[in-house]
Amino acid sequence: MASRRVVQALRGALATPPLRLSAARSRVCFQCQQRWSSVSQRQGSDRVNFPGAVNSSFTTDLNFQRATEADAMPTYRYLDQEGQVIDKARGEPDVTDDELLGYYKTMVTVSILDLIMFDAQRQGKVSFYMVSQGEEGIGVGSSSALRNDDPLFLQYREHGVFFQRGTTLDDFIAQCFSTKDDTGRGRSMPVHYGSKKHHVHTISSCLATQLPQASGAAYARKIENARNPNKDEHRVVACYFGEGAASEGDFHAALNIAATRSCPVVFICRNNGYAISTSTLEQYKGDGIASRGVGYGVDTIRVDGNDILAVREVTKAARALALSDGGRPVLIEAMSYRVSHHSTSDDSFAYRAKVEVEDWKRRDNPITRLRKYMENKGIWDEEKEKQLRSDARKQVLDAYRKAEKEKWPPLANMLEDVYAEVTEEQKEQLVMVKEMVEKYPEEYDLDIYEGGLDALKSTVEAQR
């Protein structure tokens, strides 16, 4: 199977730094559309040169190709469930103790943030929330292997990415509470965060729309890379999505266009077994998402998403691969289990057994696996664990209490930023809003907005 061949090639690439690339892949940058020319069938040749499939050999065996379970793409891992390095010959990972502690701290902070914000929604303090429990390793591990200025496109369950990039709890919680400090100006649902400072594009609810956008963004980076002689500054784009989103047409469009235009983009699929209530058995019939990458001519690897060191290592190699030959897309399928409910609007025990969830929580989990590894190394213990958890809890609660007191952004914000300039029609509508709240003061509470009625009045005045 083709998938096997690519896995073998990628394994080689991963095993021996610096990255070893298979031969016959040296396509020149910007010659994306060049191909071997098709030559009509030569007399006596055993190969077909149809333009759509050059160099396909003839066969007289009438065989339909069918992938079997035996062909399933293997899952790359570094640590076992007890936090032990599996392949001792591989040696220690290329990570300092401080970095390890940092990843661990970020994962634990995210898991505590999730618990507190989930409860906040249950108490009606925020309208909505989505936790990333069980998938902290994918976000933190992958983003730790990217450059801090590699542009990122996310789905919504990648909180670890934000905090690994340097997003503060204040910033993230301000978004969830729609305060005046929310960079999104209180317009999106909670968790739909974005940060230009950290090169993370603002999340939208529409699944998979970010995938072809990531391909286009990567093409922009490819052009900039080609214009920049300093290779150390070359950048890739990374794009995260779930296995359910991969059923959208945009997934197909994105991988295909990224491959034909040779875009330096790393697609990172979080395959956590469920899309809300739909299990993967109802989502696809093939070998996960990874098997599809090969079909698009995209270098693909499957990794254990609960093994943060494996995710990190694979992403690092994928980044280098994506920058090779002037640009090429790479697909990573990170396997995990969605321990949490889909969102605060979902009770997942309506479609899966509680015992199944408890089993995953207990037996395999990215946080406990890294903790065991650090304990085995002698750099972590119960005392430090207690301290970290209590510190993280305090930090989250501090940010929470601060955001809770803040007002929503000024009301006039609702009509701004639709266009670069407020239109004549919108100005008229803002005057109508002002007149309504003045005419019916009992019907509208303007004190929840920064500046209240005065801010609205002065905006209307300024637009005259």
Next chain:
Amino acid sequence: MFRPALTRHHGASQALHAVRRGYASHGAASKARLNVPTDYAKTPLLHHSSKSVLGMQGLSDEARNGTTSRINLYQAINAAMAHALRTDQRVLVFGEDVAFGGVFRASMGLQTEFGDDRVFNTPLSEQGLVGFAIGAALEGMRPIAEVQFADYVFPAYDQIVNEAAKIRYRYGANADVYNAGGLVLRMPAGGVGHGALYHTQSPESLFTHVPGMRVIVPRSPSQAKGLLLASVQSPDPVIFLEPKILYRAAVEYVPSEAYTLPLDKAEVLKEGNDVTIISYGTPLYTCQNALTAAEKDFGCSIELIDLRAIYPWDRPAIVKSVNKTGRCIIVHESMINAGVGAEIAATVQDKCFLRLEAPVTRVAGLTTHTGLAYERHIIPDVAKVYDAIKRTLDY
């Protein structure tokens, strides 16, 4: 007379002689006085001299003092894209079959001049190429993406409505760096007489219901060049609908230098006092023919306005005109139901109520699909606009 089914009752050879068939783009009824083909060589809506076009409002000094050439609409689009590619290295041109020059020749020669990295084919996927364009714009490029026919924009509808249109709003404070400015989605639109269901549509009203996008329809080569160059420079994403019947038909003098035209202003093509006719794109020529006949027959004076910017549209200019004339007719090719005319009519009755002397009239496509054999009855023609003028004046 035009029903092919009739031929089955006769012998095939007999039928060939018996049935005189013509698509909507071919000629007119034998005795027609109103529904005759537009003579693009004489219409006052095109510039038939250098002097005329150099006097156009809003030209840059460079263009005004420069030379002109007589070109058609696709050549004007081509010239605008070539200029954009030459002067701004962030500009990219791509879409299906764009590399060899495009199925309507609009991108001819661009790949040769600017290279495969900046002018290229994409796989056949509208949602893919529009999503790709949005991503490129977000990371600082100014992509001009082509959807081969406006009829095929619907697979990309989600990317346009939920993404491109909402990006600035959603990104909020981040939008000063991340926005979809410079994103231009070009698409050939409108009837050509034989495009049937999927080579005829004018989907502009589906985008005017979506705040965040600018929707532009040019009527002529000189307008197309100025509006397309303005679209590339715009901080807002633009849907640029090109009336494909005009690609070759509309020929006029166009300034050789670069210039831009405003993306939010209507243009008064002819001043008048009795009726205001508002239209855009191809039907403007229909309206011009109808008003020429009507002014002669009824001794009236008609004001013709090219909307140009379909959304956001120039409400003050329209309101001003109707408040002067007291009568309003809106003409467009696409279906009347919830079309652009409905929005204009509602605004006019709201803002000109005391001045209106007749109901606001819409002459637009029938509420059906453009069946191949029926197009001439579905899309507004000169007689329908002429009749609307008569009814409005007589009311």
